[in-house]
Amino acid sequence: MLIEQSAYTNRWRSISPAAKGLFALSGLIASFAAATPTTAAVVALALVATTLLGAGIGCARLARVAAPALGFLLIGSLSLLVSPALDASGSLTLQWLPEGSAPFFRLVARSGAALAALLFLVLTTPLIDLIALMRRLRFPDVLLELMVVCYRMLFVFSEALHDTLTAQAARLGYATPRLALRSLGQLTANLAIQVWSRAHDLHIAALARNNDGPLRFIEPTFADTRRDLAIAALAGSILILGATLL
Amino acid sequence: MSFNDVLLQFEQVAYRYPDGSIGLDGCSLGIRAGSRNALLGANGAGKTTLFQHANGLLQPQGGVVRYAGTPVDYSRAGLRRLRTDIGLVFQNPDRQLFSASVREDVSFGPLNLGLDTDTVRQRVDAALDAVGLAHAADKAVHNLSFGQKKRVCIAGVLAMEPKLLILDEPMAGLDNAMREELLSALNGLHAKGITLLLATHDIDFAYRWADDIHLMARGRCTASFASAAMPAREDDLKAAGLPSPQVIALHRALVARGLLAATPLPRSQRELVALLETGALS
Numbered sequence A: 001m002l003i004e005q006s007a008y009t010n011r012w013r014s015i016s017p018a019a020k021g022l023f024a025l026s027g028l029i030a031s032f033a034a035a036t037p038t039t040a041a042v043v044a045l046a047l048v049a050t051t052l053l054g055a056g057i058g059c060a061r062l063a064r065v066a067a068p069a070l071g072f073l074l075i076g077s078l079s080l081l082v083s084p085a086l087d088a089s090g091s092l093t094l095q096w097l098p099e100g101s102a103p104f105f106r107l108v109a110r111s112g113a114a115l116a117a118l119l120f121l122v123l124t125t126p127l128i129d130l131i132a133l134m135r136r137l138r139f140p141d142v143l144l145e146l147m148v149v150c151y152r153m154l155f156v157f158s159e160a161l162h163d164t165l166t167a168q169a170a171r172l173g174y175a176t177p178r179l180a181l182r183s184l185g186q187l188t189a190n191l192a193i194q195v196w197s198r199a200h201d202l203h204i205a206a207l208a209r210n211n212d213g214p215l216r217f218i219e220p221t222f223a224d225t226r227r228d229l230a231i232a233a234l235a236g237s238i239l240i241l242g243a244t245l246l
Numbered sequence B: 001m002s003f004n005d006v007l008l009q010f011e012q013v014a015y016r017y018p019d020g021s022i023g024l025d026g027c028s029l030g031i032r033a034g035s036r037n038a039l040l041g042a043n044g045a046g047k048t049t050l051f052q053h054a055n056g057l058l059q060p061q062g063g064v065v066r067y068a069g070t071p072v073d074y075s076r077a078g079l080r081r082l083r084t085d086i087g088l089v090f091q092n093p094d095r096q097l098f099s100a101s102v103r104e105d106v107s108f109g110p111l112n113l114g115l116d117t118d119t120v121r122q123r124v125d126a127a128l129d130a131v132g133l134a135h136a137a138d139k140a141v142h143n144l145s146f147g148q149k150k151r152v153c154i155a156g157v158l159a160m161e162p163k164l165l166i167l168d169e170p171m172a173g174l175d176n177a178m179r180e181e182l183l184s185a186l187n188g189l190h191a192k193g194i195t196l197l198l199a200t201h202d203i204d205f206a207y208r209w210a211d212d213i214h215l216m217a218r219g220r221c222t223a224s225f226a227s228a229a230m231p232a233r234e235d236d237l238k239a240a241g242l243p244s245p246q247v248i249a250l251h252r253a254l255v256a257r258g259l260l261a262a263t264p265l266p267r268s269q270r271e272l273v274a275l276l277e278t279g280a281l282s
Protein backbone atom coordinates (compact mmCIF):
# COMPACT_ATOMS: atom_id res chain seq x y z
CA MET A 1 0.00 0.00 0.00
CA LEU A 2 2.94 2.33 0.63
CA ILE A 3 4.09 1.74 -2.91
CA GLU A 4 0.57 2.33 -4.22
CA GLN A 5 0.30 5.62 -2.38
CA SER A 6 3.60 6.94 -3.65
CA ALA A 7 2.87 5.82 -7.16
CA TYR A 8 -0.28 7.93 -7.23
CA THR A 9 0.91 10.94 -5.29
CA ASN A 10 4.52 11.50 -6.30
CA ARG A 11 5.69 14.60 -8.15
CA TRP A 12 6.32 12.64 -11.35
CA ARG A 13 2.91 10.99 -11.58
CA SER A 14 2.08 12.82 -14.78
CA ILE A 15 5.39 12.08 -16.48
CA SER A 16 5.11 9.51 -19.24
CA PRO A 17 5.60 5.97 -17.86
CA ALA A 18 7.64 5.21 -20.98
CA ALA A 19 10.20 7.81 -19.89
CA LYS A 20 10.29 6.53 -16.33
CA GLY A 21 10.57 2.99 -17.62
CA LEU A 22 13.44 3.93 -19.88
CA PHE A 23 15.30 5.64 -17.07
CA ALA A 24 14.79 2.67 -14.76
CA LEU A 25 16.00 0.34 -17.49
CA SER A 26 19.11 2.48 -17.97
CA GLY A 27 19.64 2.28 -14.24
CA LEU A 28 19.48 -1.50 -14.41
CA ILE A 29 21.93 -1.65 -17.28
CA ALA A 30 24.26 0.78 -15.54
CA SER A 31 24.25 -1.30 -12.38
CA PHE A 32 25.35 -4.37 -14.31
CA ALA A 33 27.80 -2.47 -16.47
CA ALA A 34 29.42 -0.83 -13.46
CA ALA A 35 33.15 -1.66 -13.52
CA THR A 36 33.79 -1.53 -9.79
CA PRO A 37 31.67 -1.78 -6.66
CA THR A 38 32.33 1.90 -6.10
CA THR A 39 30.80 2.89 -9.43
CA ALA A 40 27.83 0.61 -8.75
CA ALA A 41 27.40 2.34 -5.42
CA VAL A 42 27.55 5.71 -7.18
CA VAL A 43 24.85 4.54 -9.62
CA ALA A 44 22.72 3.42 -6.67
CA LEU A 45 23.19 6.79 -5.01
CA ALA A 46 22.28 8.64 -8.20
CA LEU A 47 19.08 6.58 -8.55
CA VAL A 48 18.14 7.08 -4.90
CA ALA A 49 18.79 10.80 -5.23
CA THR A 50 16.55 10.98 -8.30
CA THR A 51 13.79 9.16 -6.44
CA LEU A 52 14.07 11.38 -3.38
CA LEU A 53 14.82 14.77 -4.91
CA GLY A 54 13.24 14.42 -8.33
CA ALA A 55 10.05 12.48 -7.69
CA GLY A 56 9.77 13.82 -4.16
CA ILE A 57 9.37 10.48 -2.42
CA GLY A 58 9.96 10.76 1.33
CA CYS A 59 13.24 9.40 2.67
CA ALA A 60 11.52 7.38 5.39
CA ARG A 61 9.09 5.89 2.93
CA LEU A 62 11.83 4.80 0.55
CA ALA A 63 13.71 3.23 3.45
CA ARG A 64 10.65 1.33 4.59
CA VAL A 65 9.91 0.01 1.14
CA ALA A 66 13.54 -0.94 0.51
CA ALA A 67 14.16 -2.50 3.93
CA PRO A 68 12.82 -6.03 3.30
CA ALA A 69 14.71 -6.37 0.02
CA LEU A 70 17.90 -4.94 1.49
CA GLY A 71 17.73 -7.25 4.49
CA PHE A 72 17.31 -10.20 2.20
CA LEU A 73 20.19 -9.04 0.05
CA LEU A 74 22.55 -8.60 3.00
CA ILE A 75 21.77 -11.96 4.55
CA GLY A 76 22.01 -13.67 1.20
CA SER A 77 25.35 -12.17 0.28
CA LEU A 78 26.90 -12.86 3.66
CA SER A 79 27.60 -16.32 2.34
CA LEU A 80 30.06 -14.73 -0.06
CA LEU A 81 31.99 -13.33 2.85
CA VAL A 82 32.13 -16.15 5.37
CA SER A 83 31.41 -19.81 5.36
CA PRO A 84 30.87 -22.27 8.19
CA ALA A 85 33.62 -24.84 8.51
CA LEU A 86 34.85 -27.52 10.91
CA ASP A 87 38.21 -26.63 12.45
CA ALA A 88 40.87 -29.08 13.61
CA SER A 89 39.22 -29.70 16.98
CA GLY A 90 35.95 -30.60 15.24
CA SER A 91 33.88 -27.58 16.33
CA LEU A 92 31.94 -25.37 13.95
CA THR A 93 33.42 -21.95 13.18
CA LEU A 94 32.93 -19.22 10.64
CA GLN A 95 35.72 -18.77 8.17
CA TRP A 96 36.57 -15.80 5.98
CA LEU A 97 36.54 -16.93 2.39
CA PRO A 98 39.86 -16.80 0.58
CA GLU A 99 38.47 -14.49 -2.15
CA GLY A 100 38.20 -11.77 0.48
CA SER A 101 35.47 -9.18 0.60
CA ALA A 102 35.54 -8.16 -3.08
CA PRO A 103 32.75 -10.49 -4.36
CA PHE A 104 30.60 -9.46 -1.41
CA PHE A 105 30.91 -5.76 -2.12
CA ARG A 106 30.45 -6.28 -5.85
CA LEU A 107 27.22 -8.19 -5.36
CA VAL A 108 25.81 -5.84 -2.74
CA ALA A 109 26.62 -2.71 -4.73
CA ARG A 110 25.23 -4.07 -7.99
CA SER A 111 22.08 -5.51 -6.50
CA GLY A 112 21.59 -2.36 -4.48
CA ALA A 113 21.77 -0.27 -7.65
CA ALA A 114 19.40 -2.59 -9.49
CA LEU A 115 17.02 -2.44 -6.53
CA ALA A 116 17.17 1.35 -6.56
CA ALA A 117 16.30 1.38 -10.26
CA LEU A 118 13.27 -0.86 -9.75
CA LEU A 119 12.10 1.03 -6.69
CA PHE A 120 12.36 4.27 -8.65
CA LEU A 121 9.98 2.83 -11.22
CA VAL A 122 7.39 1.31 -8.91
CA LEU A 123 7.35 4.26 -6.53
CA THR A 124 6.74 6.78 -9.29
CA THR A 125 4.51 4.82 -11.66
CA PRO A 126 1.13 3.27 -10.81
CA LEU A 127 0.72 -0.28 -12.03
CA ILE A 128 -2.15 0.79 -14.28
CA ASP A 129 0.30 3.04 -16.17
CA LEU A 130 2.85 0.24 -16.35
CA ILE A 131 0.28 -2.16 -17.76
CA ALA A 132 -0.74 0.45 -20.34
CA LEU A 133 2.94 0.83 -21.22
CA MET A 134 3.32 -2.92 -21.61
CA ARG A 135 0.26 -2.91 -23.85
CA ARG A 136 1.97 -0.32 -26.04
CA LEU A 137 5.08 -2.45 -26.14
CA ARG A 138 2.90 -5.25 -27.52
CA PHE A 139 3.12 -7.66 -24.62
CA PRO A 140 0.79 -10.65 -25.17
CA ASP A 141 -2.87 -9.82 -24.51
CA VAL A 142 -3.46 -12.81 -22.28
CA LEU A 143 -0.70 -11.71 -19.94
CA LEU A 144 -2.02 -8.15 -19.79
CA GLU A 145 -5.61 -9.24 -19.20
CA LEU A 146 -4.43 -11.45 -16.39
CA MET A 147 -2.49 -8.57 -14.87
CA VAL A 148 -5.44 -6.17 -15.19
CA VAL A 149 -7.92 -8.54 -13.60
CA CYS A 150 -5.51 -9.80 -10.92
CA TYR A 151 -4.51 -6.28 -9.94
CA ARG A 152 -8.14 -5.21 -9.60
CA MET A 153 -9.07 -8.42 -7.76
CA LEU A 154 -6.21 -7.90 -5.33
CA PHE A 155 -8.05 -4.94 -3.87
CA VAL A 156 -11.47 -6.52 -4.04
CA PHE A 157 -10.17 -9.54 -2.16
CA SER A 158 -8.14 -7.71 0.39
CA GLU A 159 -11.39 -5.93 1.22
CA ALA A 160 -13.39 -9.16 1.33
CA LEU A 161 -10.69 -10.79 3.44
CA HIS A 162 -10.57 -7.86 5.81
CA ASP A 163 -14.38 -7.78 6.18
CA THR A 164 -14.63 -11.51 6.84
CA LEU A 165 -11.76 -11.40 9.32
CA THR A 166 -13.33 -8.50 11.17
CA ALA A 167 -16.72 -10.20 11.25
CA GLN A 168 -15.16 -13.38 12.60
CA ALA A 169 -13.08 -11.57 15.17
CA ALA A 170 -16.14 -9.58 16.31
CA ARG A 171 -17.79 -12.88 17.16
CA LEU A 172 -14.69 -14.09 19.00
CA GLY A 173 -13.64 -16.36 16.13
CA TYR A 174 -9.98 -16.01 17.01
CA ALA A 175 -10.25 -16.11 20.80
CA THR A 176 -8.43 -19.44 21.21
CA PRO A 177 -6.04 -21.30 18.92
CA ARG A 178 -8.68 -23.96 18.31
CA LEU A 179 -11.28 -21.41 17.33
CA ALA A 180 -8.73 -19.60 15.21
CA LEU A 181 -7.97 -22.71 13.21
CA ARG A 182 -11.67 -23.30 12.69
CA SER A 183 -12.31 -19.70 11.67
CA LEU A 184 -9.39 -19.78 9.29
CA GLY A 185 -10.84 -22.84 7.60
CA GLN A 186 -14.20 -21.14 7.22
CA LEU A 187 -12.52 -18.02 5.92
CA THR A 188 -10.71 -20.00 3.23
CA ALA A 189 -13.88 -21.79 2.19
CA ASN A 190 -15.80 -18.54 2.12
CA LEU A 191 -13.17 -16.79 0.03
CA ALA A 192 -13.02 -19.68 -2.42
CA ILE A 193 -16.74 -19.36 -3.02
CA GLN A 194 -16.39 -15.62 -3.37
CA VAL A 195 -13.68 -16.03 -5.99
CA TRP A 196 -15.95 -18.24 -8.00
CA SER A 197 -19.02 -16.06 -7.66
CA ARG A 198 -17.12 -12.86 -8.41
CA ALA A 199 -15.52 -14.35 -11.48
CA HIS A 200 -18.98 -15.34 -12.66
CA ASP A 201 -20.40 -11.87 -12.02
CA LEU A 202 -17.51 -10.19 -13.82
CA HIS A 203 -18.14 -12.39 -16.80
CA ILE A 204 -21.83 -11.42 -16.86
CA ALA A 205 -20.92 -7.76 -16.46
CA ALA A 206 -18.51 -8.04 -19.40
CA LEU A 207 -21.26 -9.55 -21.55
CA ALA A 208 -23.63 -6.77 -20.54
CA ARG A 209 -21.11 -4.28 -21.88
CA ASN A 210 -20.99 -6.12 -25.17
CA ASN A 211 -17.69 -7.87 -24.65
CA ASP A 212 -16.91 -10.77 -26.94
CA GLY A 213 -13.53 -11.99 -25.76
CA PRO A 214 -10.46 -9.82 -25.36
CA LEU A 215 -10.59 -7.10 -22.71
CA ARG A 216 -9.79 -3.78 -24.37
CA PHE A 217 -8.98 -0.48 -22.69
CA ILE A 218 -7.75 2.88 -23.93
CA GLU A 219 -4.24 3.99 -23.25
CA PRO A 220 -3.80 6.95 -20.97
CA THR A 221 -2.24 9.98 -22.64
CA PHE A 222 0.59 11.97 -21.15
CA ALA A 223 1.23 15.61 -21.79
CA ASP A 224 4.66 15.53 -23.34
CA THR A 225 5.85 11.99 -23.85
CA ARG A 226 8.48 12.91 -26.42
CA ARG A 227 10.18 15.51 -24.24
CA ASP A 228 10.04 13.17 -21.21
CA LEU A 229 11.54 10.36 -23.27
CA ALA A 230 14.35 12.58 -24.52
CA ILE A 231 15.26 13.68 -21.00
CA ALA A 232 15.08 10.10 -19.73
CA ALA A 233 17.26 8.88 -22.59
CA LEU A 234 19.84 11.56 -21.87
CA ALA A 235 19.88 10.88 -18.13
CA GLY A 236 19.97 7.15 -18.75
CA SER A 237 22.91 7.39 -21.15
CA ILE A 238 24.87 9.51 -18.70
CA LEU A 239 24.23 6.87 -16.06
CA ILE A 240 25.37 4.00 -18.28
CA LEU A 241 28.37 5.86 -19.71
CA GLY A 242 29.40 6.98 -16.28
CA ALA A 243 29.13 3.46 -14.93
CA THR A 244 31.25 1.92 -17.68
CA LEU A 245 33.90 4.63 -17.94
CA LEU A 246 34.39 5.53 -14.29
CA MET B 1 -40.15 8.00 -31.19
CA SER B 2 -42.83 9.74 -29.18
CA PHE B 3 -43.27 9.64 -25.42
CA ASN B 4 -45.98 7.01 -25.58
CA ASP B 5 -44.13 4.53 -27.74
CA VAL B 6 -43.23 1.45 -25.81
CA LEU B 7 -39.49 0.95 -26.01
CA LEU B 8 -39.22 -2.29 -24.09
CA GLN B 9 -42.05 -4.74 -23.61
CA PHE B 10 -42.23 -7.90 -21.51
CA GLU B 11 -45.05 -10.28 -22.41
CA GLN B 12 -45.74 -13.16 -20.04
CA VAL B 13 -42.02 -13.71 -19.54
CA ALA B 14 -41.18 -16.77 -17.47
CA TYR B 15 -37.80 -17.91 -16.23
CA ARG B 16 -36.76 -20.59 -13.79
CA TYR B 17 -33.17 -20.85 -12.56
CA PRO B 18 -31.33 -24.15 -13.06
CA ASP B 19 -31.71 -24.92 -9.35
CA GLY B 20 -35.47 -24.70 -9.69
CA SER B 21 -36.07 -21.34 -8.02
CA ILE B 22 -38.52 -19.12 -9.84
CA GLY B 23 -36.98 -15.98 -11.33
CA LEU B 24 -39.89 -14.66 -13.36
CA ASP B 25 -43.41 -16.03 -13.43
CA GLY B 26 -45.43 -14.72 -16.38
CA CYS B 27 -44.23 -11.15 -16.08
CA SER B 28 -45.68 -8.43 -18.34
CA LEU B 29 -44.75 -4.76 -18.37
CA GLY B 30 -43.89 -1.95 -20.76
CA ILE B 31 -41.32 0.84 -20.60
CA ARG B 32 -42.26 3.98 -22.55
CA ALA B 33 -39.58 5.80 -24.47
CA GLY B 34 -38.31 8.84 -22.60
CA SER B 35 -39.95 7.93 -19.28
CA ARG B 36 -38.54 7.51 -15.80
CA ASN B 37 -39.45 4.14 -14.33
CA ALA B 38 -39.15 2.72 -10.84
CA LEU B 39 -39.32 -1.02 -10.32
CA LEU B 40 -40.32 -1.87 -6.76
CA GLY B 41 -40.36 -5.20 -5.02
CA ALA B 42 -39.06 -6.98 -1.93
CA ASN B 43 -35.70 -8.77 -2.01
CA GLY B 44 -35.99 -11.85 -4.18
CA ALA B 45 -39.01 -10.48 -6.06
CA GLY B 46 -37.19 -10.91 -9.37
CA LYS B 47 -35.99 -7.39 -10.20
CA THR B 48 -32.44 -8.41 -11.09
CA THR B 49 -33.74 -11.37 -13.11
CA LEU B 50 -36.02 -9.04 -15.05
CA PHE B 51 -33.12 -6.69 -15.78
CA GLN B 52 -30.96 -9.52 -17.05
CA HIS B 53 -33.74 -10.37 -19.48
CA ALA B 54 -33.96 -6.77 -20.65
CA ASN B 55 -30.32 -6.79 -21.70
CA GLY B 56 -30.43 -10.31 -23.16
CA LEU B 57 -28.21 -11.88 -20.51
CA LEU B 58 -31.01 -14.32 -19.79
CA GLN B 59 -33.35 -15.71 -22.40
CA PRO B 60 -37.01 -16.21 -21.44
CA GLN B 61 -38.17 -19.80 -21.14
CA GLY B 62 -41.71 -18.62 -21.80
CA GLY B 63 -43.17 -15.42 -23.26
CA VAL B 64 -41.37 -12.72 -25.26
CA VAL B 65 -39.26 -9.66 -24.70
CA ARG B 66 -39.76 -7.00 -27.38
CA TYR B 67 -37.46 -4.11 -28.02
CA ALA B 68 -38.86 -1.25 -30.13
CA GLY B 69 -41.70 -3.48 -31.22
CA THR B 70 -39.74 -6.50 -32.42
CA PRO B 71 -38.99 -9.65 -30.43
CA VAL B 72 -35.38 -9.75 -29.24
CA ASP B 73 -33.09 -11.61 -31.59
CA TYR B 74 -30.81 -13.81 -29.50
CA SER B 75 -28.17 -14.28 -32.19
CA ARG B 76 -24.73 -12.80 -31.60
CA ALA B 77 -25.44 -9.80 -33.81
CA GLY B 78 -28.94 -9.32 -32.37
CA LEU B 79 -27.66 -9.32 -28.80
CA ARG B 80 -24.94 -6.89 -29.79
CA ARG B 81 -27.55 -4.43 -31.08
CA LEU B 82 -29.73 -4.92 -28.02
CA ARG B 83 -26.87 -4.35 -25.59
CA THR B 84 -25.80 -1.27 -27.51
CA ASP B 85 -29.23 0.27 -26.93
CA ILE B 86 -29.95 -1.07 -23.46
CA GLY B 87 -27.30 -0.45 -20.82
CA LEU B 88 -27.38 -2.32 -17.54
CA VAL B 89 -25.64 -1.12 -14.39
CA PHE B 90 -25.33 -3.85 -11.77
CA GLN B 91 -25.78 -3.36 -8.09
CA ASN B 92 -22.31 -4.05 -6.77
CA PRO B 93 -19.51 -1.93 -8.26
CA ASP B 94 -16.80 -4.36 -7.19
CA ARG B 95 -18.44 -7.03 -9.30
CA GLN B 96 -18.44 -5.08 -12.54
CA LEU B 97 -15.38 -2.84 -12.61
CA PHE B 98 -12.57 -4.56 -14.46
CA SER B 99 -9.74 -2.17 -14.52
CA ALA B 100 -8.17 -0.42 -11.58
CA SER B 101 -8.07 2.73 -13.68
CA VAL B 102 -11.26 4.78 -13.92
CA ARG B 103 -10.59 5.95 -17.46
CA GLU B 104 -9.71 2.47 -18.67
CA ASP B 105 -12.79 0.91 -17.17
CA VAL B 106 -15.12 3.46 -18.72
CA SER B 107 -13.46 2.86 -22.09
CA PHE B 108 -14.24 -0.85 -21.92
CA GLY B 109 -17.83 -0.70 -23.27
CA PRO B 110 -17.26 1.74 -26.15
CA LEU B 111 -14.18 -0.21 -27.26
CA ASN B 112 -16.32 -3.34 -27.34
CA LEU B 113 -18.61 -1.46 -29.73
CA GLY B 114 -15.67 -1.22 -32.10
CA LEU B 115 -15.42 2.58 -32.02
CA ASP B 116 -12.16 4.31 -32.91
CA THR B 117 -9.87 5.62 -30.20
CA ASP B 118 -10.73 9.29 -30.66
CA THR B 119 -14.46 8.67 -30.38
CA VAL B 120 -13.86 6.47 -27.35
CA ARG B 121 -11.82 9.20 -25.67
CA GLN B 122 -14.57 11.75 -26.29
CA ARG B 123 -17.23 9.41 -24.99
CA VAL B 124 -15.24 8.54 -21.89
CA ASP B 125 -14.77 12.21 -21.07
CA ALA B 126 -18.43 13.00 -21.73
CA ALA B 127 -19.64 10.06 -19.63
CA LEU B 128 -17.38 10.92 -16.69
CA ASP B 129 -18.53 14.51 -16.96
CA ALA B 130 -22.19 13.45 -16.94
CA VAL B 131 -21.76 11.65 -13.62
CA GLY B 132 -19.62 14.42 -12.14
CA LEU B 133 -16.37 12.47 -12.07
CA ALA B 134 -14.32 14.31 -14.68
CA HIS B 135 -11.76 15.12 -12.00
CA ALA B 136 -11.31 11.46 -11.05
CA ALA B 137 -10.55 10.14 -14.53
CA ASP B 138 -6.94 9.26 -13.73
CA LYS B 139 -7.55 7.93 -10.26
CA ALA B 140 -7.43 4.31 -9.25
CA VAL B 141 -10.79 2.66 -8.71
CA HIS B 142 -9.75 1.33 -5.29
CA ASN B 143 -9.07 4.86 -4.07
CA LEU B 144 -12.63 6.01 -4.74
CA SER B 145 -15.56 6.11 -2.35
CA PHE B 146 -18.42 3.65 -2.75
CA GLY B 147 -20.65 6.30 -4.26
CA GLN B 148 -17.95 7.32 -6.72
CA LYS B 149 -17.43 3.70 -7.75
CA LYS B 150 -21.15 3.42 -8.45
CA ARG B 151 -20.93 6.48 -10.64
CA VAL B 152 -17.94 5.00 -12.50
CA CYS B 153 -20.15 1.99 -13.26
CA ILE B 154 -22.84 4.28 -14.62
CA ALA B 155 -20.30 6.18 -16.70
CA GLY B 156 -19.05 2.88 -18.10
CA VAL B 157 -22.50 2.15 -19.46
CA LEU B 158 -23.27 5.75 -20.44
CA ALA B 159 -20.19 5.83 -22.62
CA MET B 160 -21.96 3.26 -24.79
CA GLU B 161 -24.73 5.85 -25.30
CA PRO B 162 -27.69 3.60 -24.55
CA LYS B 163 -31.29 4.61 -25.28
CA LEU B 164 -32.49 2.84 -22.16
CA LEU B 165 -30.40 2.88 -19.00
CA ILE B 166 -31.25 0.27 -16.39
CA LEU B 167 -29.87 0.58 -12.87
CA ASP B 168 -30.13 -2.17 -10.28
CA GLU B 169 -30.67 -0.58 -6.87
CA PRO B 170 -28.45 2.43 -7.60
CA MET B 171 -29.23 4.12 -4.28
CA ALA B 172 -28.42 1.14 -2.07
CA GLY B 173 -25.51 1.83 0.23
CA LEU B 174 -25.27 5.52 -0.59
CA ASP B 175 -25.51 8.25 2.02
CA ASN B 176 -27.83 11.19 1.50
CA ALA B 177 -25.35 13.47 -0.18
CA MET B 178 -24.25 10.71 -2.55
CA ARG B 179 -27.90 9.98 -3.37
CA GLU B 180 -28.56 13.58 -4.25
CA GLU B 181 -25.48 13.65 -6.51
CA LEU B 182 -26.58 10.47 -8.24
CA LEU B 183 -30.11 11.74 -8.59
CA SER B 184 -29.03 14.96 -10.25
CA ALA B 185 -26.84 12.94 -12.61
CA LEU B 186 -29.86 10.77 -13.48
CA ASN B 187 -32.08 13.78 -14.03
CA GLY B 188 -29.46 15.20 -16.36
CA LEU B 189 -29.58 11.99 -18.39
CA HIS B 190 -33.36 12.04 -18.50
CA ALA B 191 -33.25 15.60 -19.78
CA LYS B 192 -31.04 14.34 -22.61
CA GLY B 193 -33.79 11.93 -23.64
CA ILE B 194 -32.45 8.71 -22.12
CA THR B 195 -35.15 6.38 -20.83
CA LEU B 196 -34.46 5.30 -17.25
CA LEU B 197 -35.49 2.19 -15.36
CA LEU B 198 -34.25 1.61 -11.84
CA ALA B 199 -34.92 -0.86 -9.07
CA THR B 200 -35.40 0.58 -5.62
CA HIS B 201 -36.84 -0.18 -2.20
CA ASP B 202 -37.56 3.46 -1.50
CA ILE B 203 -41.24 4.04 -2.20
CA ASP B 204 -41.07 7.73 -1.24
CA PHE B 205 -38.31 8.29 -3.74
CA ALA B 206 -40.16 6.34 -6.44
CA TYR B 207 -43.33 8.37 -5.95
CA ARG B 208 -41.45 11.65 -6.08
CA TRP B 209 -39.20 10.83 -9.03
CA ALA B 210 -40.76 8.32 -11.40
CA ASP B 211 -43.28 8.78 -14.20
CA ASP B 212 -44.24 5.10 -14.12
CA ILE B 213 -44.21 2.61 -11.26
CA HIS B 214 -43.90 -1.15 -11.72
CA LEU B 215 -44.44 -3.57 -8.86
CA MET B 216 -43.08 -7.09 -8.52
CA ALA B 217 -43.65 -9.87 -6.03
CA ARG B 218 -42.41 -13.47 -6.12
CA GLY B 219 -41.44 -13.31 -9.79
CA ARG B 220 -44.72 -11.79 -10.91
CA CYS B 221 -45.16 -8.29 -12.28
CA THR B 222 -48.16 -7.44 -10.16
CA ALA B 223 -48.95 -3.89 -11.29
CA SER B 224 -47.81 -1.01 -13.50
CA PHE B 225 -49.28 2.47 -13.21
CA ALA B 226 -48.49 6.15 -13.57
CA SER B 227 -46.83 7.45 -10.43
CA ALA B 228 -49.55 10.12 -10.11
CA ALA B 229 -52.10 7.33 -9.62
CA MET B 230 -50.26 6.00 -6.56
CA PRO B 231 -52.89 7.07 -3.94
CA ALA B 232 -55.49 4.94 -5.71
CA ARG B 233 -53.17 1.93 -5.89
CA GLU B 234 -52.40 1.38 -2.23
CA ASP B 235 -53.90 -2.11 -2.36
CA ASP B 236 -51.46 -3.08 -5.09
CA LEU B 237 -48.59 -1.79 -2.97
CA LYS B 238 -49.81 -3.77 -0.01
CA ALA B 239 -50.16 -6.92 -2.11
CA ALA B 240 -46.51 -6.53 -3.14
CA GLY B 241 -45.53 -6.09 0.50
CA LEU B 242 -44.71 -2.41 0.12
CA PRO B 243 -45.69 0.51 2.35
CA SER B 244 -47.48 3.57 0.97
CA PRO B 245 -45.51 6.76 0.49
CA GLN B 246 -45.67 8.71 3.74
CA VAL B 247 -46.77 11.88 2.06
CA ILE B 248 -50.05 10.26 0.97
CA ALA B 249 -51.21 9.52 4.51
CA LEU B 250 -50.04 12.91 5.69
CA HIS B 251 -51.88 14.69 2.91
CA ARG B 252 -55.01 12.67 3.59
CA ALA B 253 -54.97 13.60 7.26
CA LEU B 254 -54.54 17.28 6.41
CA VAL B 255 -57.40 17.13 3.93
CA ALA B 256 -59.62 15.42 6.53
CA ARG B 257 -58.92 18.28 8.96
CA GLY B 258 -59.76 20.78 6.28
CA LEU B 259 -56.26 22.17 6.16
CA LEU B 260 -55.61 21.32 2.50
CA ALA B 261 -57.63 20.80 -0.66
CA ALA B 262 -58.01 17.23 -1.97
CA THR B 263 -56.16 18.27 -5.15
CA PRO B 264 -53.45 18.89 -6.24
CA LEU B 265 -51.79 15.81 -4.82
CA PRO B 266 -48.30 16.47 -3.45
CA ARG B 267 -45.77 13.77 -4.35
CA SER B 268 -43.13 14.67 -1.80
CA GLN B 269 -42.85 16.25 1.64
CA ARG B 270 -41.42 19.30 -0.03
CA GLU B 271 -44.44 19.71 -2.29
CA LEU B 272 -46.71 19.18 0.69
CA VAL B 273 -44.97 21.90 2.67
CA ALA B 274 -45.17 24.21 -0.33
CA LEU B 275 -48.93 23.59 -0.55
CA LEU B 276 -49.33 24.33 3.15
CA GLU B 277 -47.34 27.52 2.85
CA THR B 278 -49.32 28.83 -0.10
CA GLY B 279 -52.44 27.99 1.93
CA ALA B 280 -54.26 26.00 -0.72
CA LEU B 281 -57.32 25.61 1.48
CA SER B 282 -60.35 23.60 0.57
Ligand SMILES: Nc1ncnc2c1ncn2[C@@H]1O[C@H](COP(=O)(O)OP(=O)(O)O)[C@@H](O)[C@H]1O
Residues within 6 Å of the ligand: B017, B018, B019, B021, B022, B023, B041, B042, B043, B044, B045, B046, B047, B048, B049, B050
Ligand atom coordinates in the same frame (compact mmCIF):
# COMPACT_ATOMS: atom_id res chain seq x y z
N1 LIG C 1 -28.18 -17.28 -9.93
C1 LIG C 1 -29.30 -17.73 -9.33
N2 LIG C 1 -29.51 -19.05 -9.15
C2 LIG C 1 -30.63 -19.50 -8.57
N3 LIG C 1 -31.63 -18.72 -8.14
C3 LIG C 1 -31.49 -17.40 -8.27
C4 LIG C 1 -30.32 -16.83 -8.88
N4 LIG C 1 -30.47 -15.49 -8.90
C5 LIG C 1 -31.66 -15.23 -8.33
N5 LIG C 1 -32.28 -16.38 -7.95
C6 LIG C 1 -33.61 -16.48 -7.32
O1 LIG C 1 -34.56 -15.86 -8.15
C7 LIG C 1 -35.47 -15.08 -7.39
C8 LIG C 1 -35.42 -13.64 -7.86
O2 LIG C 1 -34.15 -13.09 -7.53
P1 LIG C 1 -33.68 -11.65 -7.99
O3 LIG C 1 -34.06 -11.45 -9.40
O4 LIG C 1 -32.24 -11.54 -7.64
O5 LIG C 1 -34.55 -10.71 -7.04
P2 LIG C 1 -34.35 -9.18 -6.62
O6 LIG C 1 -33.34 -8.59 -7.53
O7 LIG C 1 -35.70 -8.58 -6.76
O8 LIG C 1 -33.91 -9.17 -5.20
C9 LIG C 1 -35.05 -15.26 -5.94
O9 LIG C 1 -35.90 -16.23 -5.38
C10 LIG C 1 -33.65 -15.75 -6.00
O10 LIG C 1 -33.38 -16.61 -4.94
Ligand SMILES: [Mg+2]
Residues within 6 Å of the ligand: B047, B048, B049, B168
Ligand atom coordinates in the same frame (compact mmCIF):
# COMPACT_ATOMS: atom_id res chain seq x y z
MG1 LIG D 1 -31.52 -7.77 -7.05
